[in-house]
Amino acid sequence: MQEQHTDRSEPPRLRLDNITVRFGGLTALDSVSLDIPAGRIIGVMGPNGAGKTTLFNVICGVFPPSGGSLELDGSGFTPKPHRLTRHGVARTLQGLGLFPGLSVRQNVAAGLAATSHRGLGLLALPGAVRDEKRLAVRAMEALDLLGVAAYADALPDTLPYGIRKKVALARALVSEPRLLLLDEPAGGLGHEDIEELANIIRTVPGDGCSVVLVEHHVDLVMAVCDRIAVLDFGRLIAEGTPAEIGADPAVADAYLGVEVA
Numbered sequence: 293m294q295e296q297h298t299d300r301s302e303p304p305r306l307r308l309d310n311i312t313v314r315f316g317g318l319t320a321l322d323s324v325s326l327d328i329p330a331g332r333i334i335g336v337m338g339p340n341g342a343g344k345t346t347l348f349n350v351i352c353g354v355f356p357p358s359g360g361s362l363e364l365d366g367s368g369f370t371p372k373p374h375r376l377t378r379h380g381v382a383r384t385l386q387g388l389g390l391f392p393g394l395s396v397r398q399n400v401a402a403g404l405a406a407t408s409h410r411g412l413g414l415l416a417l418p419g420a421v422r423d424e425k426r427l428a429v430r431a432m433e434a435l436d437l438l439g440v441a442a443y444a445d446a447l448p449d450t451l452p453y454g455i456r457k458k459v460a461l462a463r464a465l466v467s468e469p470r471l472l473l474l475d476e477p478a479g480g481l482g483h484e485d486i487e488e489l490a491n492i493i494r495t496v497p498g499d500g501c502s503v504v505l506v507e508h509h510v511d512l513v514m515a516v517c518d519r520i521a522v523l524d525f526g527r528l529i530a531e532g533t534p535a536e537i538g539a540d541p542a543v544a545d546a547y548l549g550v551e552v553a
C-alpha cells in the first residue's frame with residue numbers, strides 16, 4: 293500500500309459524479325460520487341445486491357447511467373465496451389471471457405489487437421506480419437510477468453482455473469492500461485492463489501496505472517487497496533483507508549445487519 297499524495301491540482305484518473313442507475317423502480321446506484329486517483333488501488337465493497345457490479349458495468353459502458361457523469365483524466369468520458377482499450381482502460385471479468393479456440397498467447401495478444409493498426413494480422417502483408425510478431429512478443433512478456441509463460445501454447449480450457457485467471461489478467465495488462473478494472477478477481481481461487489493475486493495487484497500502480505477492484509473477498513480488499521468505497525443498497529455509505537473502513541460502524545452494520553446504537 294502507498295501513502296496518499298494526491299495532488300489536488302491534478303484531475304483524478306477517473307471521476308464518478310452523482311452516478312445513478314435505475315432498473316425500472318429499483319435504484320441500483322443512488323448518486324454515487326467517487327474519485328479514483330492516478331496510481332492508486334481503490335476497492336469497491338458491499339454486501340450482495342449493493343450495486344458493485346452495476347458500478348463496474350457503468351465504468352465499462354455496458355449501459356449508460358440514468359443520471360450523473362464520468363470523467364477520465366479530466367475529460368468527459370462516455371465508455372463503450374469495445375473502445376475501452378483505446379481509452380487506456382482494461383478490465384477482467386468474473387467469467388474470464390477467454391477465447392476457447394485460441395492459445396493462451398493468442399488470447400493475451402487479443403488484448404492488444406484493439407490498439408494495433410491492423411488488428412491481429414488479418415492480411416498477410418509485411419506490415420501485418422510485423423504487427424503480429426510484435427503482438428506475440430508483448431503477449432509473452434505479459435505472460436512472463438505473471439509467471440505463466442510456460443502455458444503460452446495451451447488452450448485455456450485445458451488449464452487449472454488459477455492459471456486461467458492469470459492469463460485473463462495478462463490480457464488486461466498487456467495493453468499497459470492507465471486504468472485497470474478488476475471484477476471479483478479472487479472468485480474461485482484458493483488461499484495461496486489469492487495471496488499471489490494480491491502481490492500481482494500491488495505491482496500494477498508502479499507505472500501510474502490506477503486499479504478499481506470490485507471484490508467480495510474483504511481480506512483481499514483490505515490488504516491491497518489504498519482506499520475503499522463501500523456501497524449498500526446503491527448508496528456510498530463509506531469511503532476511506534482500509535483502517536478507516538475497518539473501524540466504521542456503518543460498514544459493520546451493512547455487513548452484519550447489526551443495528552448500530
Ligand SMILES: Nc1ncnc2c1ncn2[C@@H]1O[C@H](COP(=O)(O)OP(=O)(O)OP(=O)(O)O)[C@@H](O)[C@H]1O
Nearest residue numbers: 315318319320338339340341342343344345346347
Ligand atoms: N439488469 C438488471 N435488471 C434489473 N435489476 C438489476 C439488474 N442488474 C442488477 N439489478 C439489481 O440491482 C441491484 C444491484 O445489483 P448488483 O449486481 O450491482 O449488486 P452487487 O453488489 O454486484 O451484488 P453481488 O455481490 O450479489 O454480485 C440488485 O438489487 C440487483 O437485483
